[in-house]
Amino acid sequence: MRKIYNFSAGPAVLPEEVLEQAREEMLDWHGSGMSVMEMSHRGKEFMSIVDKAESDLRELANIPANYKVLFLQGGASSQFAVVPMNLLEGNTQADYVHTGQWSKKAASEAGQYCSVHITASSEQDGFNSVPPLEQWHISSDTAYVHYTPNETIGGVEFQWTPDLSVAPGGNGNIPLVADMSSNFLSRPFDVSKFGLIYAGAQKNVGPAGLVIVIIREDLLAIPPLPRTPTMYRYKTHADQASMYNTPPTYAIYIMGLVMEWLKKQGGLVAIEQRNIAKAKLIYDLIDASSFYHCPVSRSDRSRMNIPFTLSDSGLDEVFLKQAQAHGLLQLKGHRSVGGMRASIYNAMPLEGVQTLATFMREFEKNHV
Structure with a gap:
């Protein structure tokens, strides 16, 4: 593995x-x-x-x-x-x-x-x-x-x-x-x-x-x-x-x-339900936080690509470095918008999203 x-x-x-x-x-x-x-x-x-x-x-x-x-x-x-x-x-x-x-x-x-x-x-x-x-x-x-x-x-x-x-x-x-x-x-x-x-x-x-x-x-x-x-x-x-x-x-x-x-996996009906569950983990965390923010209208949020920012952009590089140390790679947002982006396509396992959510909670706790 x-x-x-x-x-x-x-x-x-x-x-x-x-x-x-x-x-x-x-x-x-x-x-x-x-x-x-x-x-x-x-x-x-x-x-x-x-x-x-x-x-x-x-x-x-x-x-x-x-x-x-x-x-x-x-x-x-x-x-x-x-x-x-x-x-x-x-x-x-x-x-x-x-x-x-x-x-x-x-x-x-x-x-x-x-x-x-x-x-x-x-x-x-x-x-x-x-x-x-x-x-x-x-x-x-x-x-x-x-x-x-x-x-x-x-x-x-x-x-x-x-x-x-x-x-x-x-x-x-x-x-x-x-x-x-x-x-x-x-x-x-x-x-x-x-x-x-x-x-x-x-x-x-x-x-x-x-x-x-x-x-x-x-x-x-x-x-x-x-x-x-x-x-x-x-x-x-x-x-x-x-x-x-x-x-x-x-x-x-x-x-x-x-x-x-x-x-x-059960075809597209099953994979959709899994994708909904994965995206919900991260969006719920963001919405319950004042540390993280997603600018996208809730009704139009992507299940595949989740952009978010930190309340203090000065912590961006610290976030990325610590995430990498936890085995969480490629979270940097696109250069045109900055911040972070988690792409959670079909092949991203639920465990990966759960690991990201745990890290995000710990990072917020340590930097608020």
Whole structure:
């Protein structure tokens, strides 16, 4: 057993039994005599790995048959450009919900390909909440609406899925696009409500480098923007079952092991309940304290990323140093917001969160 708890926002902690299985299979996968890293991506061994990974993902997320699952390279940030390249369909405008730094980056990148309309924003309160649907204003000629269900840096998370059919200016035909990178598979979600979902793997489901795209098949018929590179066309990869070129094979293998692990935990319903319990431990401690503070609106707090500050910022480095001595790593907040951040993704065990809570109580007791 490892002696540390890794609260990194990403690349993040992976289930220990997944890492142990990967270690055992490193030199020889299932008697093949090869490491997964050495396999041909078109060979029967790797094809069995990727087929099972997709099958398990479809089962876990209850992905409808009319959606394609793509395993791509480039991470989620690549999709900031690939989404407008593929979904504009002759339109000159796309709508973005601005709730923090990642949605801002997505909107900024899209601005190179079209006019970006900010549907709603929580900038007025420092990005510490989610703008309610009744405050959204969807433009009449938008190609799609993009939002970020969980802002990793600010610790703001949507606890609901936007219904564009009832949003001001919206209708049920506008594709909803979501960057689910930091809360993917942390709870059940209805795939049928989305046109496209993308998620970087390195938070909840695997190593960095892999991005998972779930796209409704009718959207594949949209002609990409002129001069869109072949590699940046969703249809290229959908037609070739993610094998147009060499995909990130080892990352897909690890993702497949995580899918198996999630199924053993009881699936997304069970993992959501565990994530709720873990987050509650820390939020309850913060709310009962005058020493710690979380700026995020209680109704919009992330279960995955918990930002908090100390009443005396001069104690920040002392807190981090002592936390590390207790085996609690990567608690420093993002440089843009400061303070602390505990990322408690699916693979963070309850014991790790309990250990953090105990340390936080002791630190407060010693420094008040």
